[in-house]
Amino acid sequence: MDEKRLKAPFSWDNYSDQPAQLKDKQYKKQMRQREFSSLFKTVVTAIIILPLSLIAMPFIKRKEIKTDDFFSMGVDYQREPELTLELLEELDVSTILIRLKLWELNTLEELKDFILKNKERRIILKILQDREHIEDLNLFEKDLRTIFEALHNHVDIFEIGSTINRAKWGFFSVDEYNRFYKTAYDLKEAEFPDAKLIGSGVIDFEYHFTAHTLFNFFKYKYDGIAALLYVDRRGAPENMQMSFNLLDKIAWLSTMVWMSPKTKHSLHITETNWPITKTAPYAPTSEHECVSEELYADFMLRYYLLSLASQQVDSLSWHQLIAPGYGLIDNRNKIRKRSAYDTYKFMIKNLKNAQFLRLDIKRGYYILQFLRNNRLLQIHWTLKPTTIKNDDFFEVYSMDGKLIEDEILSIGSSPLYIYIKDAV
Structure with missing residues (x-):
């Protein structure tokens, strides 16, 4: 891109999209x-x-x-x-x-x-x-x-x-x-x-x-x-x-x-x-x-x-x-x-x-709750990795959209989307 130089002593860094030091x-x-x-x-x-x-x-x-x-x-x-x-x-x-x-x-x-x-x-x-x-x-x-x-x-x-x-x-x-x-x-x-x-x-x-x-x-x-x-x-x-x-x-x-x-x-x-x-x-x-x-x-x-x-x-x-x-x-x-x-x-x-409902934080464990299309959606992550049971009424997705059907869910840095079946 042919870019006009900024007025000295300023110049633009095209690599990082910001002014140079x-x-x-x-x-x-x-x-x-x-x-x-x-x-x-x-x-x-x-x-x-x-x-x-x-x-x-x-x-x-x-x-x-x-x-x-x-x-x-x-x-x-x-x-x-x-x-x-x-x-x-x-x-x-x-x-x-x-x-x-x-x-x-x-x-x-x-x-x-x-x-x-x-x-x-x-x-x-x-x-x-x-x-x-x-x-x-x-x-x-x-x-x-x-x-x-x-x-x-x-x-x-x-x-x-x-x-x-x-x-x-x-x-x-x-x-x-x-x-x-x-x-x-x-x-x-x-x-x-x-x-x-x-x-x-x-x-x-x-x-x-x-x-x-x-x-x-x-x-x-x-x-x-x-x-x-x-x-x-x-x-x-x-x-x-x-x-x-x-x-x-x-x-x-x-x-x-x-x-x-x-x-x-x-x-x-x-x-x-x-x-x-x-x-x-x-x-x-x-x-x-x-x-x-x-x-x-x-x-x-x-x-x-x-x-x-x-x-x-x-x-x-x-x-x-x-x-x-x-x-x-x-x-x-x-x-x-x-x-x-x-x-x-x-x-x-x-x-x-989605409609935001609430945020719960307990000892570094985060749960956000939303209402989406009359379904309850929870999003879980934690700063201290742990596990929870994947209950029958859970429908669980990774943060990039993959369905997770494991019996035990690993909760950590990457949030999980958990839909609660028949919650509403």
Whole structure:
């Protein structure tokens, strides 16, 4: 792909689909010094908001999540586009997330054509920034108007900006992002009132930045909050980070969304994955964080199940369908579906229109219960492998859809789907 180079000292890594490391340390130091007042506000806001939101966590309002909208898949409109369309049909995904780079607006017609081919699906469009558009907000407004004019009738949600707490993505402070988002919001209010904008775009468990995007004096509103809630550096999604597991992190984030006067009570996880071992240079992290393809499938499913069980996440977009270092499909030499592809497909088949009932956790043993087509579905996994009897009233499937008829069921890292016969 012929790609315009980002404004120096920034550059794009086509292998891992993200900006390359920003190596100019002197430049980073100067920019952070220039943004000291914003960084100070981030600290002060966090000191006030984070403890208050922790106290408020038990009082958060749960909501009923529409499972049809919950499952979302990230796709690249320029990477194997015809195959992507076939795979989306096969997976039966109703929502997709597409990324558009502001420095590649020459591909806008190509993007629009791809979106029109997915007109039956719900579209989330993530607009990726570069330093040029952050520094020149008039240019950003001009180019964003071009995007809105072409796509606002075809896109359900626009995500404005991404990964705002990593300097290599172009932002050096939350206030820089606040000005960036306000430009988009003002344009939407003046010319495209029906467009829905989500923002914040903080990556990882760094809620001091999130707090500043939710509590500030800028005059804008969000239609929902976007978070890139990676937990890959901690291994399994149930693992703790500063005494918080994935469910705790979601609850805390949702509480801040609930408390903020700047946003509707809508939370979207718009990017997460695990990097896959032995895929360098395509893996977006070091080999230390990478996992096997088998664990990748386990962790992906459990991340989705826990997020759905929280009943606080409106949509969860996996990053992404085709990517050698972290996707469901490896396209390096030929098209190869990883085991996670079948896992994702079977998850959608069973849960897309299911009604969540409850989650039970006891000594590291997890049971989710759903009602699907008037049948009770339980999903079991445990962090400490054990066995249970396969009763006559069980109909058991592996996470990739194989019927299991063994008398003794091995429960472990890979969740099992257990339908209870004649339960309703």
